[in-house]
Every structure is written in structure tokens, then in C-alpha cells.
Amino acid sequence: xxxxxxxxQLEPIGGERLYLELGPxxxxxxxxxxxxxxxxxxxxxxxxxxxxxxxxxxxxxxxxRAYAPGLPAGACEELGCSVLSLDGLxxxxxxxxxxxxxxxxxxxxxxxxxxxxxxxxxxxxxLESNPRLRSLLIVSREDASPPPAVGPRxxxxxxxxxxxxxxxxxxxxxxxxxxxxxxxxxxxxxxxxVRPRFAPGLGPSRTLLSCSRAEVSAV
Numbered sequence: 001x002x003x004x005x006x007x008x009q010l011e012p013i014g015g016e017r018l019y020l021e022l023g024p025x026x027x028x029x030x031x032x033x034x035x036x037x038x039x040x041x042x043x044x045x046x047x048x049x050x051x052x053x054x055x056x057x058x059x060x061x062x063x064x065r066a067y068a069p070g071l072p073a074g075a076c077e078e079l080g081c082s083v084l085s086l087d088g089l090x091x092x093x094x095x096x097x098x099x100x101x102x103x104x105x106x107x108x109x110x111x112x113x114x115x116x117x118x119x120x121x122x123x124x125x126x127l128e129s130n131p132r133l134r135s136l137l138i139v140s141r142e143d144a145s146p147p148p149a150v151g152p153r154x155x156x157x158x159x160x161x162x163x164x165x166x167x168x169x170x171x172x173x174x175x176x177x178x179x180x181x182x183x184x185x186x187x188x189x190x191x192x193x194v195r196p197r198f199a200p201g202l203g204p205s206r207t208l209l210s211c212s213r214a215e216v217s218a219v
Contacts, residue, residue, distance in 0.1 A: 005070020008056065010162045018163060020202075027071040029182055029198025030165050031062035035075035036179040037169040038107070041135045041156045045080030047106040052096045052114050053088040058160045059109065059139050059167060060085055081107070090117045097121035100130060107135040109158065112143065115150070137169070144208035146174040164205035165196045176209050187211035 005027060010018045022030070043049060051060050055067050063083050064074035076083045084103065086096050088111050096118055100108070108127070110118060115138060119126050127133060127150060136155040138147050147157040147170060157170040168178040176192075184195045188206050195204040 006061070006068050008058075008061070008162075010058075020163075020165075022068075022070075022165075022199075024070045024072065026165065026196075026199045027062055027068050028073075029196060030058070030167075031071060031073065031075050031078065032198075033165070033167045033179050033182050034059065034062050035078045036182075037158060037167050037177060038075055038079060038081075038135075038137075040169045040177040041107070041137055041158075043079060043081055043107045043135050047079075047081040047134075048103055049076065049081050049083040049107040049109060050096075050100060050103055050105040051083060051085040052108070052110040052118060053085070053139055054111075055085045055087075057088070057111070057139070058162050058165065059158050088114060090114060093117040093121045100127075104130045104132045106132050107137070108133060109137040109139060112138050112140045142208075144168070144170060144176070146170060146172055159208065161194065161205055161207045164194045164202060164207070165199055166194045166205070166207060168207075168209060170209075 006022045008020045010020060053060050061068050062071060062074050064076050065071045122129055136150060137158045138155055139158045141160050144159040147155040154172050159168045159170055168176040170176050182197055184197060186193045190211055192207045192209040192211055193204045194207055196202055
């Protein structure tokens with residue numbers, strides 16, 4: 001790998017703890033992958049993105065160069081959106097609810113286990129209290145199924161396979177959108193196996209995404 005700017009500690013599902021050194025090349029590839037899925041979810045120029053997850057998570061690290069030393073430009077710099085990332089702890093749901101009401105973001109990215117605490121703090125209006133919200137992304141490492149229904153608004157699942165630096169957006173129909181130019185892909189026992197082209201030191205990793213054409217499409 002190139003000269004490291006960030007060292008990540010990962011705990012792959014069913015595997016041992018893993019440390020990854022990410023230099024500018026790896027960070028730029030991750031930012032491009034993240035920009036792709038955000039764009040697929042409808043995030044664009046001038047939008048405000050509120051993130052309720054750890055800023056060191058794979059889905060948040062490359063959002064902006066402010067979060068990752070060595071990253072020339074993050075996904076939000078590329079898309080032209082602004083971002084505020086809050087710590088991903090259930091106890092901080094009241095603070096997140098406060099900023100959600102104050103910001104009225106067009107996009108909300110929230111880790112799956114934090115969705116219910118946030119909705120509880122928002123009260124009866126829930127997420128619908130913000131009429132500007134266009135894109136709801138539910139982050140998950142352990143679930144690649146179609147996103148749950150959250151009120152009348154369509155949600156997306158942002159699936160992360162950390163050992164492969166892989167991000168995919170799963171839409172309500174179960175189709176997974178990812179940047180095919182960034183990954184080598186293969187089918188392994190019915191599931192998608194991916195290897196990042198921008199991180200040649202990493203081998204292939206099996207994801208939770210089915211190889212079925214009905215469920216996986218690269219856009």
C-alpha cells in the first residue's frame with residue numbers, strides 16, 4: 001500500500017481483528033466509492049448531510065478530507081454537499097435529534113442500531129418532522145437485505161464490507177448499486193466476492209450480497 005495516512009482497526013464478521021493502513025491511494029478509492037453510493041441515493045450539490053455514526057467507520061471516514069489525513073478530497077467535496085458527523089453512541093441520540101431539527105438536512109446517514117433511539121428522541125413527528133429530508137441511508141455491516149420501511153419515505157441500506165473497503169447501496173427493490181470500476185468481482189457460493197482495485201495489497205472478501213441478477217446491479 002502507499003504511505004499510510006490512517007490506520008483502521010476492523011473486526012470482520014466471524015473473523016479476527018484486522019488493522020488496515022490506508023494511504024492517499026486507498027483513501028481516494030474509498031472516497032470515490034462513497035461518492036458513488038451517495039449519488040445513487042440522491043445526494044447532490046448544496047445538500048446537507050447529517051451522519052449519526054462513528055466518524056472512523058468505513059461509510060463516514062472518506063466523507064471529507066477533514067476526517068482523513070492524506071485524503072485530498074472526500075466524497076462531499078466531490079458532490080458539493082456539506083456534512084456534519086456526530087458520534088455514534090445511543091446516549092447521544094438527544095444531541096443528534098437537536099441537530100436534525102436545527103439543520104433540516106436533505107440526507108441522513110444513520111447506523112442501523114441507532115435508528116430507533118433517534119426516532120424515539122424525535123417524538124411523534126419522527127423523521128417526518130423534517131420536510132427537507134430526501135435521502136435516508138441506514139448503515140449496516142451485518143445485513144445486506146432491502147432496507148426497512150421508515151414511514152412513507154423510501155430508505156436505502158448502505159452496506160459495508162470493511163475488509164474489502166467495499167460500499168454498496170441497497171435500494172428498496174433489493175438491488176445493490178456500487179462502482180464496478182473500483183472493484184474486481186466474482187461469484188462465490190452464491191454471494192458476491194470483491195477485491196478493491198485501489199488497494200492491491202488486499203485480497204478478495206465475500207460479501208453478504210447475493211449474486212442473483214435480480215438483487216445485484218452495478219451502476
